Each structure stands twice: as C-alpha cells, then as structure tokens.
Amino acid sequence: MITDYGEQRQRSLIFDYFGSDARIRVLRRAETFGAAVFVVDFDRGPRNFRTLGSFGAGAQVTEQSSMDLLYPARLVFHYERLMSLSFAMSARSINALLLGVGGAAMWRFMQAYLPDCAPTLVDSDETIVATARRWFYLKHRVVLEAAQRFLAGSSARYDVILVDLYGPGGPAEIDEAFWVRCLDALAPGGCLANNWADFAVNPKVRPMADSLSAVAQARGLEPIFVTRRGFRDNLVQYVPTVPEIRADCVTDVLERLVRERHIPDRGRGILENCIVGTAFPIA
Template sequence: MHPFRRRVRPAVEAMPEVEISEEGNIRSLHLGSETIQSSMDLDDPPDLVLSYSRAMMGFLLWNDDPKHILQIGLGGGSFARFIDEYLPDAVSVAVDINPQVIAVARAFFQLPEEGDFFEIVEADGADYVKIFRGSTDAILVDGFDGLQIVDALTTEDFFEDCKRALSPKGVFVTNWWSGDKRYQSFIERLLNVFEGRVIELPAATHGNVAVMAFRQSPSLTQWEALRKRADELEGRFGLEFGEFVNRLKQTNQQTAGHLLI
C-alpha cells in the first residue's frame, strides 16, 4: 500500500474507482488497483516521472514542433503539463471517458489552464478521434482500466480512425505492456493498418513499450542523424533521447546505417 493513499472519488458505474497516493514528493493516480497510472513530482510538475511517459515523447525525434496533439486518456495529466511547459505553441486536447478521472486531475494534479491551447473533453476516445481528418500531428494513447489497456483502443478500426486523423507527418503513439499475452496481436494489427511503419521503444522499467506508427515513412532514419537529433533535443526537453535511440536500435529492424520504418 502506498503511503497516504486515499480514495477520492467513488467509481462510476462500470468504471474503476479513482484513488491518489503520495510518497515523498510524488503524487500518483490509481484506478481501482495498486498499479500507478500516472505520477506527478510536486516540486517539478511538468517532469515526466514514469519511464513509459518519457518514452512516449520519443516521437519528438521526428517532429519536435507539433501544432496539434490529441491525448486519449487524461490520467493525472502528465502529458498535458509537459506539453504546456515545453511545447507552449501546440494545441493539446485530452479526452477521457471517466468523469471522475477528469475531476481528480483538475483538483489534485495541477493541470494547465483550459483555453485556446488546452482542452479536456469527456468522451470515448475511440469515438472522438473520428472527428479528425488529417489534422493532428500526434495521437498519444494511454487508456488503461486499472488492469489492462481498454479493448476499444486496440482494434484495427480504431487504428484506421487514428491513421485518418493524423497529418501527413503525424505519429500515433500508444503505451502497451510487453507482458500482455495479446501484445503481438496488437502489433500485427498496427503493422497491417500502417503498412509496416511501426517501431517499438521500450520504457526503462516495468515492461512498458511506447509503440509508434507513422502516417508516412519519416525521412529521418539514419542512426547518425538520429543521434545528432537526440543530442539537440535532450537539453531542450530534459529527456534522455540518446538512450531512446539506443533502445530503438536494440529493438527494431535495421540496416547498418538506418532504422527501418
């Protein structure tokens, strides 16, 4: 049990109850289980505490100036705070189906001010993404129910809708757990929809993987160029992009000089 853990919102019918815990300067959100869904450093709220959330921002290697970002799954607002701090010109929309998650995030997780650049939408992300057509530069999917990723966020139909929503240089990024027995079937569906333009970036801990799929083949695939880009981005965003490139090389298909996407 995490210190200072408390239930802050009762479960909505068919949805897990929302709890928060605090340990030292880290505040975390839980959905009906011990599993941490999202964490915030009270001394540095924009920092991405969990390794999977850091890995998901690896898409910035290919587009470090996105104009529109769609988040499916608000959680404790980790991406919202990071985007507000480091990508202030980006319009960010966070969609969550659970009204209690939204209420807790607003009350306890120092979300950015809602307005022209940040919006929260209470909706089913699998439905909401359908309103976009070639207009969002990144889709970040982190939709767990407390135990596993929501089924509706792993179907070929959902992936097709996300592909249609992306701009020409857009990237779809999802957080999956490599220990899920369905993991390989998820990958195969994504490969089919995105015509093979899929890479896996393992997080540093807990078996999470940031899986990325590209609307079009990116031009930046040379390892030397990727390492140069990583060096440029590390100081700007405070993330370990060099290590991301190392993990990409360990995990994905490649030639001597190129990442194959």
C-alpha cells in the same frame, strides 16, 4: 471511523504498495473507468511524488499516472519520456491529440516544453478528469468521450497523436478500425505513439500491436518499437510518417528533442539500455 471494509482493504493495499507513511488524498469509484481510483502522496528519498492509482483485477494496485511534486512538468515514468520522442519524430508540432488523460502528465509536459503546440485532450472518465483538475494541475478542456467515438466523429488532423488508453483490466479494446482512424487523423509528417504496458505478459497486447503494424505497413509506414532491456517496462510503438525517421535514427530524434525543447537533464537516460527495433520485441 471506516465502516466500509472494502475501502479499508483498499487503503491497506495502498499503504502496502507505497509505504506506511504515504498520504492518501482521495479514494473513490470512477464509474466509466470501472474501478476505484485514488491519489496518494509519498516520498522517495528527497523527492515527493503524487500518483493516480487504480485497482485492477484481484485488487492489484496499478499506477496510472505520476507527478514529481517539486517539478510537476517533468515526466516521471520512463515510458512517458519515450512517448515524448514523438514530438521530434513529427515534421512539426503545431497540435497534438492526447487519448487518455489520466493524471495529465503528458499535458503538463507539453505546457512546459511545447507551449506552442495546441493539445486536444480526450478521456472517457469524468471522475478521473475531475481528479486531474483537483490534484494534478490540469487546466485544459477535456473531451469526455471514448477515444474510439471521438476519432469516429472527428475530421481534424494532428501532428502528434499519443495513445495511452488503460482501464482496470489493462489496455482498452482497440481494433483495426481504430488504428485506421488514428493514422487518418495524422497531419502530413505526423507521428503516432502508443503505450503498451505489461507487453511481455499480457496476451491481449501482441495482437493489438500487430494490428497497428499491419495498418501502418499497408500505407508503406514502418513502425518503431522501443523498450528497456529486460522486458519488464512498457513498450512504446511509434508510427512516424516522415520516411527519414527510422529505427536507426532514434538517437538523432532524442538529440533534436533536447536541442529544440530544452528537455530536463538533456534527455539523459531516456534511451539508455533500450532496445530499438522494427518488430514486436519478443517472439
């Protein structure tokens, strides 16, 4: 019998969102993250998914990470597939830094498609990392630290840096010093990619994206923005350091990724209906 009415309400919100036949595997508070998180299994036609979700402001359900239970290494969210392009925007992929582990989707992808690339994983929330180990096949050491602190205390260099830092209120507070450290942490020829969720409606996003662009441009680097038409999906902002990687060659980048890494479905759909540019896509 459920005696905690807060929990009962959260369960009913999960069923409203994922359907009444969804199976809630776990629902618990993640202290550092600052909200309740949950794991839910659900079906969409013949496909079965497992999602790590959380509650945002106003008890809103937010999907943090998702896994196809039949093909766990395949990326479910379109923005994650976009972020994977950064492995073909960098001159080499010997190592990668994943800031924000969530349900470890990018890590599973790397294990399967970039087994020769050494990942470093950083996440600030112990409960989320434990949940990823228990429910999302994560089997890799994770540095339990805020990404900002990790970068401030590290002098390592990475070919690819993926930034996907989200809490219950949206994107983590990221300032210019963070972007400076991120770009300093890129190996020569490296590439950074950042995920911006709700970029068209969240007023916090634009200033942070502009700050990354300014830090990049001060080094003579041109950011690239990719999102799907309609502005309802996420926006990915890349900072490649190889001068030849420009917005007009993103299709070639995808071709390279498919050719070298045997991406599922030959990467079909990744760039379909996408807007690619060098400026934040909305005024």
